[in-house]
Amino acid sequence: MLDSKLLIFAGGFLAGTVGVKALQTEPVRRAAVQAVAAGMRAKASYDDIVEQARAEVEDVVAEAAYVNAVEDVDY
Amino acid sequence: MRFSIEHEIPGRVRVRLGGTIPERDIDVLSQVVVAHELVREARVYPRIGSVTVRYECVPGARREVLTHLARIDSEMVEAARPACSVALAPRTHSLLLDIANLVGGFYLRRWFFPARLSALWTFWHYRSFVREALSSLLHARLAVPVLDASAIGVSLVQSDPRTASETMFLLDLEETLEDYTRARSQNELIYSLLAVPETAQRVVGSREEAVPSTDLAVDDLIVLRTGNPVPIDGTVERGVAMVNQAALTGEPLPVERTSGDDVFAGTAIDEGEIYVRVRKSAGETKLRSIVALVEQSSNLRSETQERRDRLADAIVPWNFLLAGIVGLVTRNITKVAAALMVDYSCALKLTGSISVLAAMSESARLGFTVKGSKHFERVAAADTIVFDKTGTLTEATPRVAKVIGFHEWTRNRVLRLAACLEEHYPHPVARAVVKAAAEANLKHREYHTEVAYIVAHGLASTYNGERVVIGSRHFVVEDEHIRVSDEAAALIAAEMGGLSVLYLAFDGELVGVIGIEDPLKPGAAEAVADLRALGFEHVVMLTGDNKASAARVAAEAGITEYQANMLPEGKHAYVEGLRRAGHHVVMVGDGVNDSPALSEADVGVAMAAGTAIAREVADITLTDSDLQALVTLRRISMGLSRRFDTSYRTIMGFNSTLLALGIAGAITPQTSSLLHNSSTVALGIAATRPYA
Incomplete structure (x- = not known):
């Protein structure tokens, strides 16, 4: 039990060290940049979606309020 | 600028512009859009490059608003930029985005990340909580951060990163909301203070002219x-x-x-x-001075809030003690976790600040600025309200109704000399005299020497070598020993009934009197009646004016307790006396002579048209002169107190039940944590309900 945990820890340590070394090679580095850039794009479009949704929800609310106001006048 | 219409109903249109709107243009753009007289509100969505415009629904409005939007170009935006120096103000428009990011990140990790990676993230994130807990411990305080960190830590020790990350997510959410409430209330204060106009006396050659301070x-x-x-x-x-x-x-x-x-x-x-x-120039300095004021005032948290926060912190050691006892007795880490998982402070703090924010923004919308949330509480607790008369109960702009000249003095000569002196004194009555002289087209050159200003008495100066005094009867007759002949007294009594009278004496002789009409504000009587109905036991009026005019105004306003011929020291002493007798006093005033009383009272309320010094010492400033605002203020304050009480009881009751159930083993720590946290958020949302 303890041994397996120790192994995982050692594995993580190794992966980290190798990872840093690998980052210094050009192709890996370029791939990492691309990955982070994709992440940032995903984040930005998520933010856009949130704001678009907000604008549309507010449109719907305003329209609903207007519909109610008009009905009040009719009756 | 070019745009297309995305959505439209009468009175509201949302347009889409060419691209995204840079951060620095958001405020300027909305200011430029709102500048049109028909536009009531503009909201900018920077990321999607959209703007919502609400406008007055009158015939032809739609076309005008759309033309206005089309005319906006980069030049207009640049021209508006200097006036819009609110870059110092904290940003608030991104709350939704911040919350969306928190929620989105949380579920992204939960649903799409491999469990291992998710757990790693949780451990990494846990560091910030540990750091706060350590700093609290370093200050020898067993406060809420320690409890938070322990509760999360217990989940981690039990290899339950899911619960740990859930707890951290809710704590983060709460922190975001708290930051937002603080920034938001500061912003509203800054904007409402920016909107208050100021004038200054510019000296050109030997003349003085009143100009808006922004023109300097x-x-x-x-x-x-x-x-x-x-x-x-x-x-x-x-x-x-x-x-x-x-x-x-x-x-x-x-x-x-x-x-x-x-x-x-x-x-x-x-x-x-x-x-x-x-x-x-004023443009450069005004914002800075306001920001300084707001930074000071925002520290004034409500006393109840302080007390409850302290209480929340005080419960923490008992929480640990309870957890320790449970651990010793049951030897069951799950039950220990249950005891740590529920804390009271989180909910108390969140509902507290949201309730106050709701009260503050509602106040700002309804026309008053509250410099710190503790003042709401004082207003709610007050049983006595004291009014100044002129400019508070009566119109801010009294007017000259009658002028009498004695001896060879004509009415115009009396008015001219009076205006010459009074123009140096910022008081509604003084402004009335100056205005009357201007309307009668009387020119006055500055022949007198420096004007001595005797608070609440009057003015004294030297004119062509002779002493000249103007002011109340008390000042002119008793202090300056000017004799009033019997005929003059009879004439004054006959002509000046119900008016406030200014006496003007030149070279030791009474040369004229000016009767100032000081009509009650419309709605003042209703406001006084409403205030009584809302639990003010004493409604008092204090004035430096004479007894006759005080009696008239008091009767019209429905006030039975009043004091006439009051000096500022007198007003201050009166308020002090009330407080010593155990009353909680709200003082409403507007002038230099009110400022000692304003600062003595539990809550000082300054009228919008009041002098800077009154606004300076007051705790609450009305942005318009309607007295009904005081009624609303009382309602909101009482509503806030009630909300504090209900949410306090709910939080204590609900969380104690959770604690008991958790220790008894009826519910798992996870369920207890989920119920605890979601009830916290639900109560927070409930606290945003409007008051009035």
Whole structure:
């Protein structure tokens, strides 16, 4: 039990060290940049979606309020 | 600018512009859009490059608004930028985005990340909680951060990163909301204070003219007198004055400023007269002075809130003790976790600040600025309200109704000399005299020497070598020993019934009287009746005016307790007496002569048209002069107190039940944590309901 945990820890340590070394090679580095850039794009479009949704929800609310106001006048 | 219409109903349109809107243009753009007279509100969505415009629904409005939008170009935006110097104000428009990011990140990790990676993230994130807990422990305080960190830590020790990350997510959410409430209430305060117009007396040659302080340019010479705000940064050229710099430095006592000294915008003249050379224009300085004021006032948290926060912290050691006992007795880590998982502070703090924010923003919308949330509580607890008369119960603009001249003095001569003196004194009655002279087209040159201002008494000066005094009967007749002949007294009594009377004496002789009409504000009587109905046991009016006019105004307003012929010291002493008798006092006033009483009262409320010094010492400023705002203020304050009480009871009851159930083993720590956290958020949302 303890041994397996120790192994995982050692594995993580190794992966980290190798990872840093690998980052210094050009192709890996370029791939990492691309990955982070994709992440940032995903984040930005998520933010856009949130704001678009907000604008549309507010449109719907305003329209609903207007519909109610008009009905009040009719009756 | 070019745009397409995305959505439209009458009175509201949302348009889409070419691209995204840069951060620095958001405020400027909405200001430019709102500048049109028909536009009521504009909201900018920067990321999607969209703008919502609400406008007045009148015939032809749609076309005008759309033309206005089309006309906006980069030049207009650039031109508006200097006036819109709110870059210092904290940003608030991104709350939704911040929350969306928190929620999105949380579920992204939960649903799409491999469990291992998710757990790794949780451990990484846990560091910030540990850091806060350690800093609390370093200050030898067993406070809420320690409890938070322990609760999360127990989940981690039990290899339950899911619960740990859930707890951290809710704590983060709460922190975001708290930051937002703080920034939001500060912003509203800054904007409402920016909107209050200020004028200054500019000296051109031998003349003085009143100009909006925003029109002052560098190197202009202005004169500042008792009660005036300092609208700019500048250097004193001549004269001496005591300057109240509390808003900038926090120093409560006024400091003496004389030739060569600097004075700063946002301060106010306590007493004296100085000529100041403008060094920096108002546009540059106004925002800074307001931000300084707001930063000071936002520290004034409500007492109940403070008490409950302290209580929340005080419960923490008992929480640990309970967990320890449970651990010793049951030897069951799950039950220990249950005892740690529920804390009271989180919910108490969140509902507290949201309730206060709701009250603050509602207040700002309804026309008053509250400098700190503790004042709501004081207003709710008050049983006595004290009004100043002129400018508070009565119209801010009294007018000259009658002028009588004695001996060879014509009415015009009386008015001219009176105006010449009174123009140096910021008081509604003085303004009425100056206005009457201007309307009668009377020119007055400055022949007199420096005007001495005797608070609440009147003015004295020397004119062509003769002493001239103007003021109340008390001042002119008793202090200055001017004799009033029997015929004059009879004439005054007959002509001036119900009016406030100014006596003008020249060279030791009464030469004229001016009757000032001071009509009650519309709605004042209703407001007084409403205030009584809302639990004010005593409604009192204090005035420096004579008994007859005090009695008239009091009767019209439905006030039975009043004091006439009051000096500022008298008003102050009266309020002090009330407080010593155990009353909680709200004082409403507007003038220099009210400021001692305003600062003595539990809550000082200054009218919008009041002098800078009154606004300076007041805790609450009305942005319009309607007294109904006081009724609303009381309603909101009482609503806030009630909301504090209900949410306190709910939180205590609900969470204690959770704690008991958790320790008894009826529910798992996870369920207890989920119920605890979601009830916290639900109560927070409930706290945003409007009050009035």
